[in-house]
Amino acid sequence: MSTYQLIELIAVISGGTYGVLLARRHEMDLVGVSSLAFMVAFGGGTLRDLFLDRYPLFWIRHDHYAVIVFGLAVVTSLIPKIPDAAEKYLSVPDALGLGMFSVAGALAGQESETSLFIAAVLGVVTGTFGGVIADVVCNRVPSLFRHAPLYATCSFAGCWLLFGLQWLQIPDLYAIPVTLAFIVTMRLVALRWNIRLPQYSPSDESSSE
Amino acid sequence: MSTYQLIELIAVISGGTYGVLLARRHEMDLVGVSSLAFMVAFGGGTLRDLFLDRYPLFWIRHDHYAVIVFGLAVVTSLIPKIPDAAEKYLSVPDALGLGMFSVAGALAGQESETSLFIAAVLGVVTGTFGGVIADVVCNRVPSLFRHAPLYATCSFAGCWLLFGLQWLQIPDLYAIPVTLAFIVTMRLVALRWNIRLPQYSPSDESSSE
Amino acid sequence: MSTYQLIELIAVISGGTYGVLLARRHEMDLVGVSSLAFMVAFGGGTLRDLFLDRYPLFWIRHDHYAVIVFGLAVVTSLIPKIPDAAEKYLSVPDALGLGMFSVAGALAGQESETSLFIAAVLGVVTGTFGGVIADVVCNRVPSLFRHAPLYATCSFAGCWLLFGLQWLQIPDLYAIPVTLAFIVTMRLVALRWNIRLPQYSPSDESSSE
Numbered sequence: 001m002s003t004y005q006l007i008e009l010i011a012v013i014s015g016g017t018y019g020v021l022l023a024r025r026h027e028m029d030l031v032g033v034s035s036l037a038f039m040v041a042f043g044g045g046t047l048r049d050l051f052l053d054r055y056p057l058f059w060i061r062h063d064h065y066a067v068i069v070f071g072l073a074v075v076t077s078l079i080p081k082i083p084d085a086a087e088k089y090l091s092v093p094d095a096l097g098l099g100m101f102s103v104a105g106a107l108a109g110q111e112s113e114t115s116l117f118i119a120a121v122l123g124v125v126t127g128t129f130g131g132v133i134a135d136v137v138c139n140r141v142p143s144l145f146r147h148a149p150l151y152a153t154c155s156f157a158g159c160w161l162l163f164g165l166q167w168l169q170i171p172d173l174y175a176i177p178v179t180l181a182f183i184v185t186m187r188l189v190a191l192r193w194n195i196r197l198p199q200y201s202p203s204d205e206s207s208s209e
Numbered sequence: 210m211s212t213y214q215l216i217e218l219i220a221v222i223s224g225g226t227y228g229v230l231l232a233r234r235h236e237m238d239l240v241g242v243s244s245l246a247f248m249v250a251f252g253g254g255t256l257r258d259l260f261l262d263r264y265p266l267f268w269i270r271h272d273h274y275a276v277i278v279f280g281l282a283v284v285t286s287l288i289p290k291i292p293d294a295a296e297k298y299l300s301v302p303d304a305l306g307l308g309m310f311s312v313a314g315a316l317a318g319q320e321s322e323t324s325l326f327i328a329a330v331l332g333v334v335t336g337t338f339g340g341v342i343a344d345v346v347c348n349r350v351p352s353l354f355r356h357a358p359l360y361a362t363c364s365f366a367g368c369w370l371l372f373g374l375q376w377l378q379i380p381d382l383y384a385i386p387v388t389l390a391f392i393v394t395m396r397l398v399a400l401r402w403n404i405r406l407p408q409y410s411p412s413d414e415s416s417s418e
Numbered sequence: 419m420s421t422y423q424l425i426e427l428i429a430v431i432s433g434g435t436y437g438v439l440l441a442r443r444h445e446m447d448l449v450g451v452s453s454l455a456f457m458v459a460f461g462g463g464t465l466r467d468l469f470l471d472r473y474p475l476f477w478i479r480h481d482h483y484a485v486i487v488f489g490l491a492v493v494t495s496l497i498p499k500i501p502d503a504a505e506k507y508l509s510v511p512d513a514l515g516l517g518m519f520s521v522a523g524a525l526a527g528q529e530s531e532t533s534l535f536i537a538a539v540l541g542v543v544t545g546t547f548g549g550v551i552a553d554v555v556c557n558r559v560p561s562l563f564r565h566a567p568l569y570a571t572c573s574f575a576g577c578w579l580l581f582g583l584q585w586l587q588i589p590d591l592y593a594i595p596v597t598l599a600f601i602v603t604m605r606l607v608a609l610r611w612n613i614r615l616p617q618y619s620p621s622d623e624s625s626s627e
Contacts, residue, residue, distance in 0.1 A: 023354065029406035031361040032354025035341075038330075046260070051464070053473040055262040056323075063324040070326075077407075112474075115481040117488075121456075132453075132555070137341070139350050141557050145441065145450025152449040197447035198495075232563065238615035240570040241563025244550075247539075255469070264471040265532075272533040279535075286616075346550070348559050 007180070009068075011100040014093035015041035015130050016069040020076050021090070026138050034073040036134050041069050043130035048105050048122050052112045091191055092184075099183035102127035102155035103176055106162055120159035127155040147199040150190035158183035216389070218277075220309040223302035224250035224339050225278040229285050230299070235347050243282040245343050250278050252339035257314050257331050261321045300400055301393075308392035311336035311364040312385055315371055329368035336364040356408040359399035367392035425598070427486075429518040432511035433459035433548050434487035438494050439508070444556050452491040454552050459487050461548035466523050466540050470530045509609055510602075517601035520545035520573040521594055524580055538577035545573040565617040568608035576601035 019037035028036070042059045049057045059065050076082070105126025109119030128144055128151060135142040144152055158179050165175035189195065228246035237245070251268045258266045268274050285291070314335025318328030337353055337360060344351040353361055367388050374384035398404065437455035446454070460477045467475045477483050494500070523544025527537030546562055546569060553560040562570055576597050583593035607613065 026350060026354075027356065027408055028354045029356055029408050031406065032351075035354055035361075050259060050468060051475055051478065056321075057260055060260065060321075060323050060327055063327050066330060067326055112478075114474075114478050117485055118478055118481050121484060136555055136557075137345055137351065137354075139345075139348060139557060141444060142450075142555060145444075145446045145453055145555075147445065147447055152453075197449065199445055199447050235559060235563075236565065236617055237563045238565055238617050240615065241560075244563055244570075259468060265530075266469055269469065269530075269532050269536055272536050275539060276535055346554055346560060346563075348554075348557060 007096065007100045008062075008104070009065075010093055011097035012041045012065050012069065013072065014090065014097040016072045017076075017090060018094060018131065019069075019134055020073055021082065022134055022138060024082065030073065030077050033077060034070055036137065037069050037073045038066070039137065040130040040134045041065070043133040044101055044105070044126040044128060045130075047129050048108055048126040051122065051125070052108055052114075054108065054112070091188065095184045095187040095191075096180075098127045098151065098155055098187055099158065099180040101130075102158055102183055103162065103179055106159040107172075116160075116163050120156055120163070123159040124152050124155045128152050147196055149187075150195055150197065151187065153197065154183050154186040154190065157186065216305065216309045217271075217313070218274075219302055220306035221250045221274050221278060222281065223299065223306040225281045226285075226299060227303060227340065228278075228343055229282055230291065231343055231347060233291065239282065239286055242286060243279055245346065246278050246282045247275070248346065249339040249343045250274070252342040253310055253335040253337060254313070254339075256338050257317055257335040260331065260334075261317055261323075263317065263321070300397065304393045304396040304400075305389075307336045307360065307364055307396055308367065308389040310339075311367055311392055312371060312388055315368040316381075325369075325372050329365055329372070332368040333361050333364045337361050356405055358396075359404055359406065360396065362406065363392050363395040363399065366395065425514065425518045426480075426522070427483075428511055429515035430459045430483050430487065431490065432508065432515040434490045435494075435508060436512060436549065437487075437552055438491055439500065440552055440556060442500065448491065448495055451495060452488055454555065455487050455491045456484070457555065458548040458552045459483070461551040462519055462544040462546060463522070463548075465547050466526055466544040469540065469543070470526055470532075472526065472530070509606065513602045513605040513609075514598075516545045516569065516573055516605055517576065517598040519548075520576055520601055521580065521597055524577040525590075525594075534578075534581050538574055538581070541577035542570050542573045546570050565614055567605075568613055568615065569605065571615065572601050572604040572608065575604065 016037040019040035020033050022040070023033040023036040026032070038059075042057075042065070045058045049055070102123040106119045106123035108126070109122040110116075114122065132142040132144050135144070161182050162175055162179040165178060166172070170178075225246040228249035229242050231249070232242040232245040235241070247268075251266075251274070254267045258264070311332040315328045315332035317335070318331040319325075323331065341351040341353050344353070370391050371384055371388040374387060375381070379387075434455040437458035438451050440458070441451040441454040444450070456477075460475075460483070463476045467473070520541040522541075524537045524541035526544070527540040528534075532540065550560040550562050553562070579600050580593055580597040583596060584590070588596075
């Protein structure tokens with residue numbers, strides 16, 4: 001198994017685990033848990049593949065991913081209660097998943113010869129929209145869009161770093177790990193010191209400036 | 210008209226009717242009623258076709274389906290008030306629709322040479338995600354994911370029954386009706402005796418074990 | 419730049435602006451603002467392109483659209499407070515966008531040789547579903563489906579007007595502007611005099627007739 005595949009596997013498992021935790025918080029049953037795990041793990045990459053006409057979809061081509069995520073949902077269902085602390089330990093694999101999926105999305109865009117800006121957008125979609133879909137299904141305004149520590153921003157910045165390194169003729173063999181490390185570090189730093197983008201005041205409703 | 214087409218038609222009409230009832234409960238107008246009817250009737254199959262790169266989409270190929278569902282929305286709009294009892298009589302056509310769409314999804318997966326597990330997932334998506342999409346649009350956590358009588362589980366079990374019968378060399382001519390009957394019966398039994406999957410306690414929030 | 423491209427650009431900008439306003443009302447940050455602007459501007463056309471297997475998607479082919487919408491999100495983010503009145507001035511470009519996207523959707527359906535009814539449905543989806551997706555993501559039942567001034571209805575009627583003009587052998591050079599003018603006028607009239615479709619009483623819950 002190549003390093004790339006190992007990281008992709010970590011990304012899928014981390015996404016699946018996030019989905020399981022989200023579903024349990026909403027008191028779902030095994031169907032809900034598996035569905036949300038699939039959505040978080042596969043949602044972003046599915047949008048990228050649909051947008052770029054890449055078939056078979058990555059989770060249909062690598063069909064063991066779906067088995068692993070389903071197994072994860074079944075096995076965790078045997079644990080009667082997941083301690084609150086579990087989520088804290090997710091931030092590292094989650095950041096790895098963000099980095100990995102963002103890079104994979106940006107590279108897929110380049111392969112399909114989109115403009116760099118579109119490739120960066122696809123990187124962000126691949127890296128973050130699994131969680132967005134899961135949030136929408138759980139009837140929450142996606143946390144990605146709210147006033148929260150940088151997430152999509154790390155993905156977007158990382159994509160441009162990758163394009164910059166490529167422009168400097170640095171081979172992907174080095175450019176990709178550097179980008180990955182950058183996204184993971186930026187995300188963990190943002191989490192640790194609670195770095196956020198400014199929030200808008202609503203355009204109406206509120207009154208004082 | 211073949212038996213297959215008759216059952217598919219029943220599935221589409223049953224889905225459309227479910228959408229109409231859902232939209233009226235949310236006090237929508239004819240646009241909302243038609244849109245929800247389309248979403249329930251065509252949502253799951255559309256996802257399957259998009260995931261598998263099957264074009265034209267089934268409701269574009271069989272273009273009378275859309276006319277029928279729209280006609281259903283218009284005709285029911287002339288009925289000022291639909292009695293509560295109407296929904297009760299929907300459980301049989303709804304179970305038929307579940308069975309029919311599940312089988313169609315699983316067969317489509319096999320045609321595209323996915324793994325059996327992926328084909329079963331596609332069966333469940335085709336059979337159930339029309340309702341999921343409609344629930345999400347109506348701003349409800351999908352009933353599919355909640356603690357409710359078995360639904361997706363019937364579809365998933367039915368797909369594996371179908372694969373088992375095929376593995377035993379039983380021709381589809383017999384295997385498909387048996388699977389259909391199995392899914393419909395399992396669904397109606399689950400409804401009648403309120404059989405559910407266990408529900409998870411939330412991972413945080415609650416305290417006592 | 420042709421007239422067609424000018425109107426499409428207006429449609430994209432108007433959609434993006436609507437998304438920005440919606441996001442700010444929900445107190446999102448720049449990520450949320452850009453994402454919603456993309457969804458409103460590109461959502462309907464993306465569904466149309468996916469449904470019809472048209473690649474590259476229109477916002478990947480015309481890649482400056484995404485840059486313009488992102489620029490719009492960034493520039494408006496420098497404005498600390500958008501006055502309530504801004505939204506009022508949106509109704510004309512929004513109606514233009516509705517007309518333009520509806521016509522583009524219907525023509526795309528015809529190009530793919532769908533039935534006229536399906537082409538009209540695609541016109542409505544292209545014209546209106548960007549807003550539907552944004553509403554769903556913001557956790558609101560789509561305003562399109564509620565008891566509100568005619569919107570999808572203008573799109574649907576306009577598509578049939580276009581088909582009627584074509585049936586009368588009127589060349590698209592005239593038929594398209596007439597249809598556009600019809601949709602825009604019908605929408606503004608519906609807004610001005612608050613013309614709506616009748617709303618359904620719920621099928622259950624309420625009691626008196």
